[in-house]
Amino acid sequence: MAGILDSVNQRTQLVGQNRLELLLFKLKGRQRFGINVFKVREVLQCPNLTAMPKSNHFVKGVAHIRGQTISVIDLSLAIGGPGIQNTKDCFIIITEYNRSVQGFLVDSVERIVNINWESIMPPPSGSGRYSYLTAVTEIEKELVEILDVEKILNEICPVNTEVSADLLSDGEMQKDLGERIVFIADDSTVARNQVKRALEPLGVQTEVAKNGREALIRLKEIADQDCQNVITERVALLISDVEMPEMDGYTLTAELKADPRMAPLHIILHTSLSGVFNQAMVEKVGADDFIAKFNPDELATAVKKWVHEA
Known part of the structure; x- marks a missing residue:
């Protein structure tokens, strides 16, 4: 996994062509999920995590990575699934969203796929207001779910929307x-x-x-x-x-x-x-x-x- 994102900086030519690249991963079970490579800084084998008192229960702990302390969120638990108990063989996807850096604990990381935004569709209308899906697509005849990470992060640390x-x-x-x-x-x-x-x-x-x-x-x-x-x-x-x-x-x-x-x-x-x-x-x-x-x-x-x- 160390080299999976080595060429991220070369992928900027996709911007403006209605295309993106998704990093595919799994939580608990067979379901595949995807995250835009542009959001990803790094993928790491899960290091030792330090528990933080009184932190949100979705936060598995913090990790010290390249001189920075990063909160690691159990993504499965955050979307209502079972939490990841054994982190030894799991991975952390280090991401940057909304001016902040955080890690998402996932069970496994697969590969990067190139896809057109036209192939990415809104979630089914019956998924409801409490769904964590922001989009879905099909890869190799299997449904891939793209999560509303902004919703997840806002539930953990609500964003201030008040204007001065x-x-x-x-x-x-x-x-x-x-x-x-x-x-x-x-x-x-x-x-x-x-x-x-x-x-x-x-x-x-x-x-x-x-x-x-x-x-x-x-x-x-x-x-x-x-x-x-x-x-x-x-x-x-x-x-x-x-x-x-x-x-x-x-x-x-x-x-x-x-x-x-x-x-x-x-x-x-x-x-x-x-x-x-x-x-x-x-x-x-x-x-x-x-x-x-x-x-x-x-x-x-x-x-x-x-x-x-x-």
Whole structure:
């Protein structure tokens, strides 16, 4: 496993092609799971873990890795499965999400597969609001589940969504917005709600989509029906995640910018890919801004800026 991620830095060419690479792993049982390689720093045989008093019961312990103390989360236990008892033969996937580094304890790690976002679908509609799935795909005729890691992390350490008092609306935001909305595209229910809660005190009305393709279809509908073919008459700003089933945020941005009706729309890419952000690709697809999740003040400041310029 030591060399499995040696070429991660060379994989950035996949960004913007609506493709990604998944690291496949298993928890307890036969079910396969996947995690975007861009989120992964390293895969290690599980070292000795140190238990921490009064820590969340999903946290198996902490490990000292390359001069950094990292919390290790029992991923099986965190999603409602049986906990991993014997860590000797298990692995830790070191990841970076939302400006923080954490390890996920898993039973085994298999390999990396290259896949198109179009092959990754939203979870079944009957999975319910309490499901930990954010997407599913099929590899070698077997279902692979992609977990809503942002939901898992938020349950362990809830994210603050309150905007500082000095950034709260003084009336200028409502004046700039008028009757227009801010559109949010994100496949994570938790992430969508975090953005909405951060923007509500600013007096912002929002509409949401669960993935890039759904957002593209809806924005075109708005342009056709409500805006006399100029989207900015109804939508002041788009805040889009990058990783989404069916169509990622880079591809969504490129599609919008290629449509004359949509091209004037300001777009903020808002993603948990904080450690591997590709500035050149953001500029290439035409996004206006990039913000790593989740800092409500940074988000509010960016929204105020781009709404004012819309």
